[in-house]
Amino acid sequence: MKRISAAVALTAVGALVISGCAADGGGNSGDDSGLVEGSSITAAWNQAFFSMNGNTSFGNATANNNINYLVLDGFNYYNNTPELVQNTSFGSYELVSEDPLTVTYTVNEGMNWSDGTPIDAADLMLYWAAESRALDTPDFDPNDFIDPETGEFTEAFPADVVFFDSGATPTSGLGLVSETPVIGEDGRSVTITYDQPFVDWELTFATMGEMLPAHIVAKKALGLDDNEEAKTALLDAIENADDAALAPISAFWNSGFNFTEMPDDPELVTASGPYMISDYVADQFVTLTANPEYNGDNAPSIEEITIRFIPDPLAAVQALENGEVDIIQPQATADITTALDGIDGITVDTSLGGTYEHVDLQFDLGKNPENIFSNPLVREAFMKTIPRQEIVTSLIEPIIGDDAIVRNSQIFVPGAEGYDESVAANGSDAYADVDIAGAQALLAQSGITDTSVCILYASNNPRRVNEFALIQASANQAGFNVTDCGSEEWGGLLGTPGAYDAALFGWQSTSLGVTNSLPTFETGGINNLNSYSSPAVDEIVSKLNVEFDEQKKIDLQIDLDTQLWADFYGVTIFQFPEVTAISDRVTNVTSSILAPTVFWNAWDWEVTDAGAEE
Known part of the structure; x- marks a missing residue:
C-alpha cells in the first residue's frame, strides 16, 4: 500500500501501493531464445518515476515500483494467476x-x-x-x-x-x-x-523490486x-x-535514490534485476537496458524498454495509434474504450483491477488552520457529502457497464470471500446516498468555524479532475469550502504535514497476504498517511498478524472494516476498471491484478516478426 486483467477474488506482505501467447508465469523457463540485440519497445505509464527506493513513505508508488521490480532482484514475486513464485x-x-x-x-x-x-x-x-x-x-x-x-x-x-x-x-x-x-x-x-x-x-x-x-x-x-x-x-x-x-x-x-532525471552519479542506478536504468529524461521517459551482469532465469529477450510518462489517457491512446508506444494501461474512461475500438493492430483487455479509489481524511496536521478532520463530527459530515454513486454512474459505468459498482469495504475486494458479510455489518450503508441535510446538521454541531477542505489529487488525470469537481460541488452545498490542492506531484505529497486536508487517490494491492492492507491503518504504518491511530484497530491488527485460521482471519477483517467506518476514516468509492492495450508488434504481454500489473513478466516480452518488419 505509499504512495496504485482478469477479474479474480482477492483477500485483502507487502503493503498497498499508490496507484497508477501467454507467458508461463515462471520466467523464461529455460527458453534459450536469448537477448535480441537491438530490439526495443516502448510502454506508457501515467505518472513519472521519482525514486528507486519504493520502500519509503515518499517512494512507495506504483510509478516507481513498476520500474524497481525490473531492476532489483529478489526472492519471490507474483505471477498473473496470481500465485507466489519463488525466484x-x-x-x-x-x-x-x-x-x-x-x-x-x-x-x-x-x-x-x-x-x-x-x-x-x-x-x-x-x-x-x-x-x-x-x-x-x-x-x-x-x-x-x-x-x-x-x-x-x-x-x-x-x-x-x-x-x-x-x-x-x-x-x-x-x-x-x-x-x-x-x-x-x-x-x-x-x-x-x-x-x-x-x-x-x-x-x-x-x-523483487526492493533490495538496494x-x-x-x-x-x-x-x-x-x-x-x-x-x-x-x-x-x-x-x-x-x-x-x-x-x-x-x-x-x-x-x-539517496530519489531522482527525477538521470543522476550524474551512475552508481545510483546500480541494479540486480534483468534490467537497469540507462537513461532518464525528466517528465518524459525512463529507458531500461538489459543488465549484462544478470544471470537469473528471468533473462530478457528485448534489449531495451522505454517507459514514457503520459498522464492524459487519450494522449496515451493516440501515441499507441501512432506507433509511438506499444503497451498502454491508462486510467480507463468511456472515451478511452471508444478510442481503442477504432484502432487496428492492437489487443485490448478490459476488466476490473486490483486498485480501488478512495478519499482519505487527515486526522492531524492538515492544511486547515483548525485541523478540521480531527473532529469526528466533521469527518462524518464530509463523508455524507461524497457522491459515490454519482461518480460510479457517470465515470465508471460507461466503461464496464454492470460491473461498475460502489465499493463498500476498506478491506475486502468486491466478490472476495467476506465482502458481502462485511458490507452488511460495517456501517457503510450510512453513506450509500448523499445526505446534505445530515451533513449540515453535523457541521453546525461540530463548532468548526473554518470549513475549508483542500483536496489533494492528480491534477493531470482527467478522471480525478472530474471526481474532484463532483465532490466539491456536493460538499459545498453542505457548507464546506472545498478548495483545490491538486498537483502533478501528488504522489510525493501524500502524508506530508500541512499539504492538504483530504486526498483522492487509489491503493493498489501488491500481494494476496491477509496483512496486505494493514500498514494503511495501524499506528505508524508505512501507508498510514493521515495520522490515523486507533487502539481498537491496532489490537485487531496484532491479532491478524498471528492468526492462521482462515475463518478467524475473515472475522477479524470484518471487525477491522467495521471499526474503520465507525471512526469515519474516509470512504471507498470504486474498484478500478483496467484497460490494457497492446500493439501486435510485441507478444507475451499479460496483465496481473496485482502490482506491477502489466510489467510483471517484462522479461518474457518479445518483439514479433511484424514488429521486426517495420
Whole structure:
C-alpha cells in the first residue's frame, strides 16, 4: 500500500501501493531464445518515476515500483494467476523453525550487482536494518523535517539520528525481528528469528523490486571508495549498533535514490534485476537496458524498454495509434474504450483491477488552520457529502457497464470471500446516498468555524479532475469550502504535514497476504498517511498478524472494516476498471491484478516478426 486483467477474488506482505501467447508465469523457463540485440519497445505509464527506493513513505508508488521490480532482484514475486513464485535462480529461503519462527535466506553464488559486485549478506543485513527499524533512534518523530512542498526530508533533518523511513512497526512484518540476524559462514545468507509468529512471513523479506545495493549506500554515506571496504563498514555498523555510522547510512537509504532525471552519479542506478536504468529524461521517459551482469532465469529477450510518462489517457491512446508506444494501461474512461475500438493492430483487455479509489481524511496536521478532520463530527459530515454513486454512474459505468459498482469495504475486494458479510455489518450503508441535510446538521454541531477542505489529487488525470469537481460541488452545498490542492506531484505529497486536508487517490494491492492492507491503518504504518491511530484497530491488527485460521482471519477483517467506518476514516468509492492495450508488434504481454500489473513478466516480452518488419 505509499504512495496504485482478469477479474479474480482477492483477500485483502507487502503493503498497498499508490496507484497508477501467454507467458508461463515462471520466467523464461529455460527458453534459450536469448537477448535480441537491438530490439526495443516502448510502454506508457501515467505518472513519472521519482525514486528507486519504493520502500519509503515518499517512494512507495506504483510509478516507481513498476520500474524497481525490473531492476532489483529478489526472492519471490507474483505471477498473473496470481500465485507466489519463488525466484530460485536468485536465491532460496528455508523455514528453519515454526517456534520461534526462524527463516534462513540465501543468495545464490554468482549473483552480482550490475557493477560486478557480489550480492551477499551485506545487502540482506541492510534490508533487515531498514525494514525492521530495530536500530532506529527511539521515539524520533520525522514530521517536523518534511518539506510541505515536495514531501521529502529537509536539510534540517538531524544528522545524528538513525531513522529508516520504511514505516516498520514492532507488531508486524520485519518489525517483529528485533534481534540482529545471524550471517551464515558462506557470507551470502542470513537467519532471522521473529519475536512472535507472523502469518505472512513469506512476503516480508526482499521480494523483487526492493533490495538496494549495500555497498553503494555505505560508500555514499560513509565517504568510502572501495566496494568491499564499504560492505565491511556497513556490517560493522549494524552488528555493533554504531549510531554514528548508522545515522548517515539511514539518511542515504531514505533519500539517496530519489531522482527525477538521470543522476550524474551512475552508481545510483546500480541494479540486480534483468534490467537497469540507462537513461532518464525528466517528465518524459525512463529507458531500461538489459543488465549484462544478470544471470537469473528471468533473462530478457528485448534489449531495451522505454517507459514514457503520459498522464492524459487519450494522449496515451493516440501515441499507441501512432506507433509511438506499444503497451498502454491508462486510467480507463468511456472515451478511452471508444478510442481503442477504432484502432487496428492492437489487443485490448478490459476488466476490473486490483486498485480501488478512495478519499482519505487527515486526522492531524492538515492544511486547515483548525485541523478540521480531527473532529469526528466533521469527518462524518464530509463523508455524507461524497457522491459515490454519482461518480460510479457517470465515470465508471460507461466503461464496464454492470460491473461498475460502489465499493463498500476498506478491506475486502468486491466478490472476495467476506465482502458481502462485511458490507452488511460495517456501517457503510450510512453513506450509500448523499445526505446534505445530515451533513449540515453535523457541521453546525461540530463548532468548526473554518470549513475549508483542500483536496489533494492528480491534477493531470482527467478522471480525478472530474471526481474532484463532483465532490466539491456536493460538499459545498453542505457548507464546506472545498478548495483545490491538486498537483502533478501528488504522489510525493501524500502524508506530508500541512499539504492538504483530504486526498483522492487509489491503493493498489501488491500481494494476496491477509496483512496486505494493514500498514494503511495501524499506528505508524508505512501507508498510514493521515495520522490515523486507533487502539481498537491496532489490537485487531496484532491479532491478524498471528492468526492462521482462515475463518478467524475473515472475522477479524470484518471487525477491522467495521471499526474503520465507525471512526469515519474516509470512504471507498470504486474498484478500478483496467484497460490494457497492446500493439501486435510485441507478444507475451499479460496483465496481473496485482502490482506491477502489466510489467510483471517484462522479461518474457518479445518483439514479433511484424514488429521486426517495420
